[in-house]
Amino acid sequence: MKGTYILIIQINKTIRPKIGALGELTFPAGLYAYVGSAQNNLELRVKRHLGKEKRLFWHIDYLLNNEAAKIIGIYCRQGGKTEECHIASLLEKNGEPITRFGCSDCRCNSHLFRAESFEFLRKHMHPLKVNN
Numbered sequence: 001m002k003g004t005y006i007l008i009i010q011i012n013k014t015i016r017p018k019i020g021a022l023g024e025l026t027f028p029a030g031l032y033a034y035v036g037s038a039q040n041n042l043e044l045r046v047k048r049h050l051g052k053e054k055r056l057f058w059h060i061d062y063l064l065n066n067e068a069a070k071i072i073g074i075y076c077r078q079g080g081k082t083e084e085c086h087i088a089s090l091l092e093k094n095g096e097p098i099t100r101f102g103c104s105d106c107r108c109n110s111h112l113f114r115a116e117s118f119e120f121l122r123k124h125m126h127p128l129k130v131n132n
Contacts, residue, residue: 001042001076004083006091006125007034007049007060008073008118015069019062022100027063027114033091033121034060034102034112037084046074046128059102060112073118075125084111087124094120 009032018024036058038045048054049064050071056062063069077083088108091097095115102111 001078002037002039002080003042003076003078004035004037004087004125005042005046005077005128006075006087006118006121007036007046007071008032008075009034009063010070010072011066012068012070015066017062017066019059019101020056022059025098025101027069027098029068030114031116031118032098032112032114033095033118034063035084035087035091036060036102036111037081039081042076043128046076059104063112074128075121076128077125088113090120090124091115091118094118 011027011029014028016024016026085106085108088111091113095113097110098112099110
């Protein structure tokens with residue numbers, strides 16, 4: 001399946017990881033949502049994010065490499081690459097963007113957002129279960 005996915009990430013304590021070319025960023029403890037897309041095999045892309053043994057390539061890889069960050073939920077929606085930016089705009093209306101995170105290939109402000117809740121996603125996307 002090709003489409004857009006959202007990783008719901010819990011960060012248990014304030015961390016300051018180096019995020020590739022963005023450098024060191026501060027992430028206060030809390031709930032975050034990261035939106036990405038896969039134009040070939042969405043399930044394999046999500047499995048990669050869930051795995052611990054991987055080359056750090058995307059901004060999200062650097063964040064998930066920190067033991068304080070854990071994926072606690074996954075949503076998906078079929079569609080083309082432009083759907084990723086549409087979902088990012090929905091997230092920005094409901095959360096605080098982490099400027100320039102995960103959006104180096106588009107004009108979005110961010111693809112990672114901090115918020116108290118992401119329950120509104122249930123109206124727009126479907127939960128995804130991935131077999132590790």
